[in-house]
Amino acid sequence: MQEGIVNSDSNYCFGEGGAGTYSDGKLYTRSNKRGNVNRIIDVLIHHGANEEIRIDSHPHIGSNKLPKIIQSKRETIQNCNGEIHFEKKVTDFIINQNKINGVIVNENEEILGDAVILATGHSARDIYEIFRKRELAIESKSFAMGVRIEHPQALIDSIQYHSKTRHENLPASNYSLACQVDNKGVYSFCMCPGGIIIPASTDENELVLNGMSVSKRNSPFANSGLVVEVNVNDWKHLSMHKEFAGLMFQKEMESLAFNSGGGKQIAPAQRITDFVSQKISKNIPKSSYVPGTVSSPLHDILPKDISRRLRKSLIIFNQRMKGYYTEEAQILAVESRTSSPLRIPRDRETLMHIGVSGLFPSGEGAGYAGGIVSAAIDGERCAEQAFNFVIK
Numbered sequence: 465m466q467e468g469i470v471n472s473d474s475n476y477c478f479g480e481g482g483a484g485t486y487s488d489g490k491l492y493t494r495s496n497k498r499g500n501v502n503r504i505i506d507v508l509i510h511h512g513a514n515e516e517i518r519i520d521s522h523p524h525i526g527s528n529k530l531p532k533i534i535q536s537k538r539e540t541i542q543n544c545n546g547e548i549h550f551e552k553k554v555t556d557f558i559i560n561q562n563k564i565n566g567v568i569v570n571e572n573e574e575i576l577g578d579a580v581i582l583a584t585g586h587s588a589r590d591i592y593e594i595f596r597k598r599e600l601a602i603e604s605k606s607f608a609m610g611v612r613i614e615h616p617q618a619l620i621d622s623i624q625y626h627s628k629t630r631h632e633n634l635p636a637s638n639y640s641l642a643c644q645v646d647n648k649g650v651y652s653f654c655m656c657p658g659g660i661i662i663p664a665s666t667d668e669n670e671l672v673l674n675g676m677s678v679s680k681r682n683s684p685f686a687n688s689g690l691v692v693e694v695n696v697n698d699w700k701h702l703s704m705h706k707e708f709a710g711l712m713f714q715k716e717m718e719s720l721a722f723n724s725g726g727g728k729q730i731a732p733a734q735r736i737t738d739f740v741s742q743k744i745s746k747n748i749p750k751s752s753y754v755p756g757t758v759s760s761p762l763h764d765i766l767p768k769d770i771s772r773r774l775r776k777s778l779i780i781f782n783q784r785m786k787g788y789y790t791e792e793a794q795i796l797a798v799e800s801r802t803s804s805p806l807r808i809p810r811d812r813e814t815l816m817h818i819g820v821s822g823l824f825p826s827g828e829g830a831g832y833a834g835g836i837v838s839a840a841i842d843g844e845r846c847a848e849q850a851f852n853f854v855i856k
């Protein structure tokens with residue numbers, strides 16, 4: 465973070481525990497009907513999360529606690545005779561007569577198996593490339609894109625608690641905002657009270673932002689994604705890439721943000737008041753973002769339809785949270801990986817890929833989850849189906 469270097473195999477998205485390990489650890493989910501949320505919570509508590517997550521309405525673990533929980537989960541897997549293979553990157557599948565027989569790792573090592581659960585997350589672009597190369601079914605899907613917005617936490621507290629200062633017994637306050645602008649949804653995403661903005665890029669020459677917070681949520685900043693729904697109409701100019709056009713659009717924005725920041729993961733930033741009046745900020749407020757920020761004309765840099773909707777939404781959100789629209793707040797670009805731009809299609813009942821028997825696409829990267837709990841629930845469902853498939 466401090467040197468602005470991205471290791472493409474080990475970063476906030478890739479490595480032990482995946483994106484969840486250094487995520488914010490908010491466990492709130494709307495996936496109650498898809499599976500047993502309480503069981504997921506119990507597993508987390510068993511591996512070291514605080515008991516309170518069982519009763520909190522918006523449970524939160526915190527980025528400082530998650531890595532230890534993940535290590536403890538690894539020990540459970542190993543105690544059950546599971547194996548963990550670090551530094552083994554899946555580079556191809558072994559498929560014979562439309563049935564998967566294992567994977568190739570590090571270009572030439574085979575790992576054989578009767579079933580493969582593919583849960584490589586929304587940033588594993590090399591995995592999507594395998595689908596393209598092998599002409600396996602994959603579909604484009606809509607997602608959301610925009611910026612990270614950062615306010616002083618004290619300001620958000622004063623708005624939410626209707627009080628000049630926050631009582632010492634009250635937690636850093638959060639918010640959730642959504643509206644329709646010109647027939648598209650604009651909404652806050654992954655709000656981190658008392659948190660920091662981080663570079664979640666997975667490759668050099670791209671810039672992707674996200675947010676996290678430690679369990680105490682005690683940074684002086686409040687940040688949140690502020691995103692607009694994007695779909696096939698936004699990437700018409702890339703239609704030659706077919707199903708991969710949305711992914712190319714995402715890449716386009718990430719490299720634009722990287723270049724606008726001038727490299728080393730420095731983020732282009734703008735005061736929101738200047739963004740709405742479409743003028744460059746003479747200076748920008750202090751930010752939690754460690755690699756640094758540089759004043760940039762984001763109103764011009766972002767695609768016109770996203771920029772216009774974000775500008776209008778800020779005025780609407782200020783009617784819901786008086787004081788939200790303030791020159792003390794700034795936006796940083798780009799928040800581009802809210803969910804996967806692709807879906808790997810699978811059978812509704814068996815959860816297997818529609819063209820490859822024994823292959824179970826799972827979690828966020830396959831397009832079936834949007835957060836920690838939904839990915840966990842989907843993983844459990846796939847594991848059960850894979851077990852049934854192998855036993856038969």
Ligand SMILES: Cc1cc2nc3c(=O)[nH]c(=O)nc-3n(C[C@H](O)[C@H](O)[C@H](O)COP(=O)(O)OP(=O)(O)OC[C@H]3O[C@@H](n4cnc5c(N)ncnc54)[C@H](O)[C@@H]3O)c2cc1C
Pocket residue numbers: 476477478479480481482483484485486487488489490491492552553554555583584585586587588590591654662664674675676826827828829833834835836837839
């Ligand atoms: C900074 C940040 C904050 C977040 N905060 C929250 C939050 O507060 N609440 C919430 O619900 N969600 C949050 N999320 C999202 C959440 O982390 C993801 O939705 C969730 O982790 C998705 O789980 P997954 O198992 O589908 O994939 P991932 O967690 O992305 O895991 C994918 C795994 O696959 C591995 N992999 C990738 N390619 C290969 C390959 N070729 N070979 C072998 N292995 C490979 C990766 O190394 C990784 O370990 C956050 C994400 C980030 C980045």
